[in-house]
Amino acid sequence: MTGSIMLAPAAAAPVVRPAGPAPFTPRIAAGLAGVLIAVLVSGFNEHVTDIDLTDIRGVLGIGHDEGTWLTALYEAFQVSAMAFAPWCAVTFSLRRFTITMVGLFAMLAVAAPFTSSITSLYILRAVQGFAGGALPPMLMTVALRYLPPKVKVYGLGAYALTATCGPNLATPLAALCFEYLGWRAVFWEAIPLSLISIFLVAYGLPQDPLRLERLRQFNWRGLLLGFPAICMLVIGLMQGDRLDWFHSPLICHLIIGGVFLFMMFLLNEWFHPLPFFRIQMLRSRDLSFSLIAVATVLVLAVANIEVPSAYLAEVRGYRPLQTAPMALVIALPQLLALPLVSALCNIRRVDCRWVLAGGLLLMAASAYGGSFITSDWFRGNFYLLQALQVFGQPMAIIPILMLATMKLAPTDGPFVSGMFNMVKGFANAIAAGLISFLETRREHTHSNILLDHYGASNFVLSGLNDKPRDLAAFAQAVRDQALVLTTADINLVMIGIAVALLLLIPILPTRVYPPASAGVPAPAAH
Structure with a gap:
């Protein structure tokens, strides 16, 4: 048309679709395996100074009290790192952060035997604990982010491997290294697997972009409140029994100050725009229950290996290498039990809450059997009880992870990973404090009762006043019997803890369905 202006049609704007999760390929599977290896190595190394502490103290020429701080500092920094690592992984990328932490962990393992003083060893183990503690949240994040729905429960089973199988493998590995390769190898056992982990992670995990803009909203107040709070609480729990709990000014300051700072930390997280924890998520009954449940189940799992090991060491004179088969009875069969339990929980008709109840019943049955212990028991008497844990522990942990x-919404993964792993780390400190408390109190009680009984009967003390050797044998016999009775008492306490959690199952958690059944309509989430 004359005088009109012809306008070319505007080009259609391209439609931008949000990027979905990367497809699961053998390469990503290799990256997941690398993170799993790193977390297992971190778990092994956590128990180095615990399992072989007596021998390491002898080599380094340090006393018992100084040696306990090696374990306490490692544990404190490890739990602290679990709380803050997911934020770092989102900011600096999952792949880059994981490789950095594994590399730092391995370098510190190389340097550990060459430290020139106990102070430098304290610092080294604390930093190594931080590097090791940053790794478990990475495994949960990778499993939630990359695994397709049909196998996601199996990924949770792989994470459960680090909580059940890994700690039980630590005893034989550390004992074998010390007995056959020397005390330095106890620290160096982490190096080969760390190098394999770095290679697999670098090869397999996709490289996310840096998100350094998050640093402008960095939660400094949360870090300054939360980090010392967690360290203080963990150290207070780990050292409480040795220093007689609240009779010690140090323990009073650590526990009371830690609780106050942690409450301030939680208050800060509630209002901060970019928090480490999203406290509002605790309104979910399933998440709240899972945090309570994982702490409870891990206390039961720790007691299951620590209490029999202490009995065998103190009463029967076993060295760590001699208790190793007992740990292997739990660890190795779980390589089969964990996939089987994951397959069971991946069936839509199966309610994971009742799988959890079955696992708790098996763990309680194991503790019930242990309550009949006598001074005649040896390693073989524990094998059947440990066999109950082979299915009991996976049947408890995997449903908790599902709950x-x-x-979760995709954006909630880092927050849940941080909270869940921090509570998981706290459980080890709670178990250590609780078991130490029960051992000390019940042993003293039973020793006093036994001495009163023998003193009143007059047949043991007759003729022993002039025989120091007999008196020494008598004192040892009383102590051994007190330890046997204490072991039985701790098992009864563990039964009570398991039953208490069982009673919460019908009340708190709601029904959840495996992601493999995502195509099937399910009831709305409560």
Whole structure:
């Protein structure tokens, strides 16, 4: 048309679709395996100074009290790192952060035997604990982010491997290294697997972009409140029994100050725009229950290996290498039990809450059997009880992981990973404090009762006043019997803890379904 202006049609704007999760390929599977190896190595190294502490103290020429701080500092920094690592992984990228932490962990393992003083060893083990503690949240994040729905429960089973199988493998590995390769190898056992982990992670995990803009909203107040709070609480729990709990000014300051700072930390997280924890998520009954449950189940699992090991060491004179088969009875069969339990929980008709109840019943049955212990028991008497744990522990842990993660939005993963792993780390400190407390109190009680009984009967003390050797044998016999009775008492306490959690199952958690059944309509989440 004359005088009109012809306008070319505007080009259609391209439609931008949000990027979905990367497809699961053998390469990503290799990256997941690398993170799994790193977390297992971190778990092994956590128990180095615990399992072989007596021998390491002898080599380094340090006393018992100084040696306990090696374990306490490692544990404190490890739990602290679990709380803050997910934020770092989002900011600096999962792949880059994981490789950095594994590399730092391995370098410190190389240097550990060459430290020139106990102070430098304290610092080294604390930093190594921080590097090792940063790794478990990475495994949960990778499993939630990359695994397709049909195998996601199996990924949670791989994470459960680090909580059940890994700690039980630590005893034989550390004992074998010390007995056959020397005390330095106890620290160096982490190096080969760390190098393999770095290679697999670098090869397999995709490289996310840096998100350094998050540093402008960095939660400094949360870090300054939360980090010392967690360290103080963990150290207070680990050292409480040795220093007689609240009779010690140090323990009073650590526990009371830690609780106050942690409450301030939680208050800060509630209002901060970019928090480490999203406290509002605790309104979910499933998440709240899963945090309570994982702490409870891990206390039961720790007691299951620590209490029999202490009995065998103190009463029967076993060295760590001699208790190793007992740990292997739990660890190795779980390589089969964990996939089987994951397959069971991946069936839509199966309610994971009742799988959890079955696992708790098996763990309680194991503790019930242990309550009948006598001074004649040896390693073989524990094998059947440990066999109950082979299915009991996976049947407890995997449903807890499902309750914690199955109703998550994709953006909630780092927050849940941080909270869940921090509570998991706290459980080890709680178990150590509780078991130490029960051992000390019940042993003293039973020793006094036994001495009163023998003193009143007059047949043991007759003729012993002039025979120091007999008196020494008598004192040892009383102590051994007190330890046997204490072991039985601790098992009864563990039964009570398991039953208490069982009673919460019908009340708190709601039904969750495996992601493999995502195509099937399910009831709305509560």
